Amino acid sequence: MFKAAIVLAHQYNISIGGEFIRWQEGQSTGAVIDVVDVVCHALSTSNIVGIVGPYLSREAEIIAPFAQKIGIPVISYSATDPDLSNRNVYPNFYRTVPSDDLAALALVKLFIRFNWTSCTVIYQNDAFGLGGVRSISNSFNASGLAVKRTVEFDIATLSIRGNLKSLLTNAATRIVVLWAISAYTPLILQDALDSNVVGPYFTWILSSAISINYFNETYYQNLIGMLSIEPVTGSVVNALINTTLLDAAYSIWQQYEPESFPGSMNVDYYALFAFDATWTLIQSLQKLCASKINNSSSCLSFFESSYCFNCRFVQSNLLLDAVTRTEFLGISGPIQFSYNVTNRITGLYYTAKNTQPSSNGVNFVHVLDYSHPGDWRIPAQENIIVWSGNSFTKPTGQASLKGVNLR
Template identity: 50%
Template sequence: PVISYSVTDPDLSDRNAYPNFYRIAPSDNLTALAIVKLLIRFNWTSCILIYQNDAFGSGGAKVIDEAFTNNNLLIEESIIFDIATLRIRRDLKIYLKNSATRIVVLWVQSKYMPSILRFTLKYDLLGPHFTWILSSTVSLNVFDKKAYEKLIGLFVIEPITENVVNVPINTTLINAAYQIWQKFEPESFPGLTKLNYYALFALDATWSLIQSLEKLCSTIKTNSSRSCWFIIKYKYSDHSDWETFKEKSVIVWPGNSLVPPTGRAILKGIPLRIGVIESVPFTIITHVINEFGQNTTKLTGYIPELIELLRKKIGFIPNIDIAPSNQTYIGLIQAVASGDYDIVDGEVIISAVGRESVGFSNAIFDNSLRIIMRKTPDVSIDLLSFLKPFSQRKYNEKLQNRSILSQITMSIWYSFGNIVGYGVGFHVRTAAGRLVAVGLYMLSLILVASYTANLASDLTISKSKDIISSIEDIKNGKISFNRIGVFIGTASEDYYLREISSDNKSYYPLKTRQGLYDS
């Protein structure tokens, strides 16, 4: 058999693959489970994980991720510490400051701990703003004493021996080892309290091997010891959960606080730069004269009221800045991404492009895209418009001495006779008469054709009053693309380029809200 005192690789727990392997130190699976139960105990729901880029780091990250998934916890960001360059591969300051979680799990070997913690001290990434959980201890001697206060509240999860938490152990072998060490090399003996835990695990492994050999020889049957875990005020073992360590009465959290942190970013007392957009009724800007006779700007509307409500509930300090009137949608997104604003509160549409650089809250107002078209005047159809080329006097010469009823009747009769082409009231007998008849026949054809064309035109215009009824009509090219106006720098432009024109800017650019209606 092989008995290890320090190996924590979870793969070695496979009894089928490694039937003769045993260990004293618990595997990384148990460490990950201890971290999970620690988060659950204090109602923390997420963390940022930092791990080193080797088998130890990637293996630990894997088991932690699995343990978090099984317990409905979230790793918001996984960041790699490069052991070759001794640098974190991303901008840790930006990631921590912009993250919603304030719990950081550091999964690296003890020799890399000092360099990482020095970086966090430099950029103020420890207490009271963040709570760190370390996978191994680090000596305070490597830090300046001025930094000790910032280091308060660090959690360390590592295997220890039972006597640390007052669990009785078999000391037969360890006492004999101490006596031999002090007898033959007293100058190198560090003392009973300064021995590394893994050195004690080596003694445990040796003692376990001795006990197994004795059992094999059927001589002595005895119990071997187990390893326990502790963290400041709490202890954890593989057969129980986190329990209060009775000898410790108070736990001091980051920032010398006695109150457990929430695990999330806290905005109480934090000044926030909030950008707002003038848009009635969301944000209404009025200029008033205060009691000192000065001209000041007053904000009213839904957005200022919402900001005030959040200020009362959360406790942040709002510094409201009115965005320029020509500020575009893309410009607002870039202003938040670059840090000009912490928050933009207003009529901002959520888009896929914007999500790549900033985060959006849940929508506070439902909106949708609109198509604005020029209003077409109503078309009135005049069924007698074909008579407009002639004066009323010409029509009435023949009928002027008749009654109204007679005039109407005779008008219908003459119209019918000319339309059918035979004429009424005369018979053609001479060449001149035939010429006149031919002219009348041609006139009747022109009148019928004009009436028919006029009626068809009016009906066509009436039916084609709204040539665009949906976005699909624009996609299908019912109108020329250069006749389509798009408000530049808005979500509408993003949608048009993505869904309609395939990034072809062939539209007419609109730069102001007034131009939207004037054009």
């Protein structure tokens, strides 16, 4: 959807400094040094005025200060680490996806809704995971809830540090929050399935919905009853979005890359956040150049260098101010930023999905909506939650002697 936004700007005859917007695309691998290399190469060969991305929080924590030195904005569509919210530390960073501070608050309200009081948190050991578990712990403590235990997943070795079965069964809670990206979630769940700590006595809450097809069908019964909480766009929760932009973006996608278009109902939410991140940059550049239309100097001036760290965008402060003041109705919902934090401050939504038996196995089913700063509510099309053990009885979340052999 990044490229769709650029093409749409061309179709709308949006020009910056008398020229259509050009772009470069770089693929990150998850290794921080690789994304630095990609950005450095782009800066050394072209006049780059902004970065859409990166995908991972650990990448954003490096790229944002790098781009600050150059004087250009970084607008991420998926980096959710709460530490990135600090405007003093990351003055040129923005994001169109909600911060995990809000996800933690939504999680607290979910626990209150179901009368749960504690959990174990399994987290990946990088900026995303560490920031998430810290935010969850702080939000729980402030609300009289408790994180009884934290369990670390090492992204270098792709394994849990310690014996997962012992760590979970010896905790005084049976609610497990898994804070990991979709690439790691199946690995952790498979370990848990092999250790027999996924259903019927444990209730798992995931930070992302994943494909159940990853798992062998023999595990499907154990996977019933999980919940997932993930950020979504306004259309999912019946909130206002820009359908004109959305339809135009989908049309462009189908025209130029029909083989990759998954259908409008299956487009990843982060792709929609990426469009709005790109459109934010486009709108900001328009605003910057419009403000300098009567000025003899160019609205896009650079101190160029073959060494990327020596490149400078002259109108840096003006562009950052334009980004902060940009406000529009995007395809994910209303977009607005603040001078105080790096976060998007409007159009903040989540859904809760529940793994339920279906005709083709097990699927995630939409069961609850959340709109910040509100509370969880049942969507217009209600689906009853199916809990672990294929039960309709809400679990207490507390450890019990059921299923335990005493001697």
